[in-house]
Amino acid sequence: MAVANPTLRPAPIDAFPTATSSAQSETEKVLLQHLPADPTAPPTLNKNPHLQFLIRNIVQGFPARYTSQDASQPWLMYWTLQSFSVLSVGIDPGNKQKAVDTIMAWQHPDGGFGGGPHQAAHLLPTYAAVCALAIAGRPGEGGGWDQIDRKKMYAFFMSLKQPDGSFLVAHHSEVDVRGIYCLLVTATLLDIITPELVEGTAAFVASLQTYEGGFSSASQPYYAPPSPNASNASNTTPTLLPSPRPPLGEAHGGYTFCALAAWVMLQPFLPVPASSQPHPHPHINTRSLLRWLVQMQGAPAELGGFRGRTNKLVDGCYSWWVGGAFALLEAVGVKVPPAAPSSTPAGGEWDDVDDSLLNRKALQEYILLAGQHPAGGLRDKPPKHADSYHTLSCLAGLSAAQHRVFPSPERRRVLEGAWKAADPEPTTTTDALRKRVFTDALCYTEEEGTETIVGGAGNRLNATHPLFNLTMTHTDAMMGYFYGQVVPRRGG
C-alpha cells in the first residue's frame, strides 16, 4: 500500500500537539485516502462532469446557497466563463450576447461595475465584469466593449485614491491589495492606466511585504502633523512618513499574488516621476518572497497542494494564488539559469525541461487526486463541496502547473516592431509608456516544448495569462482593441 512510502511521513508533531498540528494530522489522513490504489494508473481530469457543473450553473442558474454571493454576481460570471476558456470550450453567440447584456446591467452610472444591478461600484466586481467582457464581449453595438464608460471608470478609480498611494475598494470601504490588483488589471486592459493614477501605489504595495516574505492585505500609514502656519490645512496633502508603515495581517497567498502582480504591472511607472515622494525607489525583497512561495507547497503527505499561510492547511484555491505566482517571478528578476548539461539530474525527460521552482508534478497531482469533486466541479479539499471559485482556481492552477508561461524577449521585440502611435500622436512620454504597458503585458508566451502534463495529453488545459487569468487569445484581442493595435499572430 502506498502509505508505507517513507516520503509520505506525516508532519512532525515533536510530541507537542496543538490545535494547529491536530487539524494538520486530520487533513493528512483524509488526503492520503485519495491516493490511487494503483500508483501507476495516470490520474484523469474529469472534464465532462466539470463542464456539466459549469453549464448547469450558467444556464439553469446557481443554487440558493449562492445567495450569499448576491453582491458577487460578476465573479460568478467570470469564474464560470473563464473556466470554460481554460477547458478550451467556446460559448455560443446567443449565450455570449446574454452574458454581455447581463454584465452591462452591473455598470454603475458613475463609473465602474457593482456586484449586481443597482449595487454600488466596487473594484472587485469591476475586474470580474471587465474580464468576463474580455471573454464574452466584442466591439460595436451591444458588444459590451464600447459600452464600458472608461472616462467615468477612471474618475471612479481616482475618487478611491488615498494619500498613501492605496485605493479603497469602494466608497466608505476598506483598503485591500485585492482591490489594487483589480484596478490595475482593469486599467491595463482598457488603456486607462496613467502615472497620475498609480503615483505612490508601488510604495504602498512594497509596504505590504512582511518579515516572512509574502504580502499582507493592507498597511497602516502615518502622516506628519499638519504645519501650524498652513493657512488652509484641508487643502494640503498630508505628508506620508516613510516609517512606521506596518502591514496589517500576516503574509497570505491571495494577497501575495495580488501584490506581486500589482508590482509587475507597476514596473513601467517606476521610479515614480514625482521626486517629492518619500520613497522614490520602492523595492521588494524577491529572495524572501521566493522562499515564502516555495514554503507554501505542502509535503507529499498533503499531496503537494499549496497552503495560503504558514501553518495553515492546503487548499485548492492556492493552486492559482501561490502556484500561479511563480510565473511572475521572472518579471522581477528571479530566473533559473539554464542548467549545464553535466549537472542535469538523471531523472529522465521531465527534469530536463522543467526549470520551474515549484513542484509542478506534485501540484497537478493534488488537483487531480484531491481537488476534483466526483459530481463535477473542483474544491478546496475533500470532503468539501465544489463551487465556482474553487473550480476556476483549481483549473487555473492546474494550467499554470502544466505550462511554462514567461515574458518572452522575442515576442516583446515583435510587439514593439508592430506598435503604432495613436492618431493624433500624444506626447512622446505618453506614447512610450503606453507602448511599454502594452508590450509588458502581451509578451507573455508559452515556452515551446515545456508542457508537463500529469496523466497524459487528455488532461491538457489552455494556458492562462499569469497577470490577468484570461487566455492569451482573449488578452490579445481586448488589449489590441483598446490600444488601437493590430496584435501580430502568435507563432506555432
Add this chain to the structure above:
Amino acid sequence: MIPPPSALYSARQEWADVVPLPQYEKANPLAPILYSEECLSFSGVDRHTRAKNPPDRDATDYLRAVVKAGEKSERVLQLTEHVIRLNPAHYSAWQYRYETVVEIQWPLDAEIALMDELADKYLKTYQVWHHRRLILTLSKKAREELAFVANILQKDEKNYHTWAHRQWVLAFYNDDALWAGELDFVDTMINKDVRNNSVWHHRFFVVFQSGVRDGEEDRERVVRRELIYTKQNISLAPNNASAWNYLRGVLEFNKLPMSTVATFVKPYTVPLPATLVDLVDVENPPPGKGAELPCVAAIEFQADVYEEEARSASVDKAVELWKSLAEEHDTIRKKYWEYRIQQALLSV
C-alpha cells in the same frame, strides 16, 4: 437591536410609499442566482406569497428603491440591517447604512452594540470589520476594543480580519495605554498554540513595526529578549515554521548575521542524541525529548549560515546540506534547493 420585520415589505403598511426596484429589468439574466425562500424563516407569511416573492429578493428590491430615492431614515437602518443579516457581504447595504448613520446622527454606541453581535456572527466578512472601524473612527472609543477582539479571537484564533483589526486599533489610536498589555496577550496566545502564525506575526508587529514604545528604548535588550523567546519556543516544538520565520525576521530586521544563532541551531540539524543532558542554557536551549530531528527548517537555516560566510569551503558545506534537503529531507522542494545550490556556486 431593531427586531427583524415579521412580514414582507410589500405587505407592510409603513413601506407602502416605496415602489420596489427589481434587479433585472430584462427577464433572463445569464448565470442567475436562484434565490430561495429557505434563506429566512418568516412568521406570518403565507406559502403562496413566499414562493412568488422570496424574502431576500423582497428586501433587496426595497433597498435598491430607497438607495435610488436617496432616503436616509431610521427605517433605512432597519432595512439595511435586514439585508445584511440575509447576506453580510452585501457591501452596498453596508455603504448605505454608514451614510445613513452619519446623516441622521444615529447613536454610535447603539451601532457598535449591533456590530458586537454581527462581528460574532459573520466573523469572516470584510464588511463587518470595516463598518466597525468606520464607527470607531467617529466615536473614538477604543477603550474596550482590545478586550472585544480578544474575546472574538477565541472563536477563530487565526481569523485574518480579526487580527488585522486588532493591529489597526493599536496603530490607529497609537495610545500607550492600549499597547501596555499587548506582549502579555501575545504570550497567552502563543502558549495556547505555539504554531499559530497569526500570533507570531502580531508579535512582530508589536515589537518591531510600530515604532519604539515606552520602556523599549534599549533596542539591544529587546532583540536579545526576542531571540531568547523564539529559541525557547523552538525547543518546545522544533518543527514549527512560524517560529523559524520569526527568528529569521528578527535577525534580518535588525541587520544581524544569521550566524548570531548558529550555536543554537546546530543540535537541531542532526538526529536527537540517545541520552539527553539535562541542562538549562537560556541562550541555547536544546531540543526536548519528543523532538523529531533533524529538523528541515534547522538544516535550511544552517545552510544559510554557511552561505553567509561566503568562503568556498563554507559554500561547499551549504551545498551538502541543500543536497540533503533535495534528496532526503524535503524532496517536494527539490527544484528550489537545486536552485539555491546553483545560485551559491555562481556567486563564489
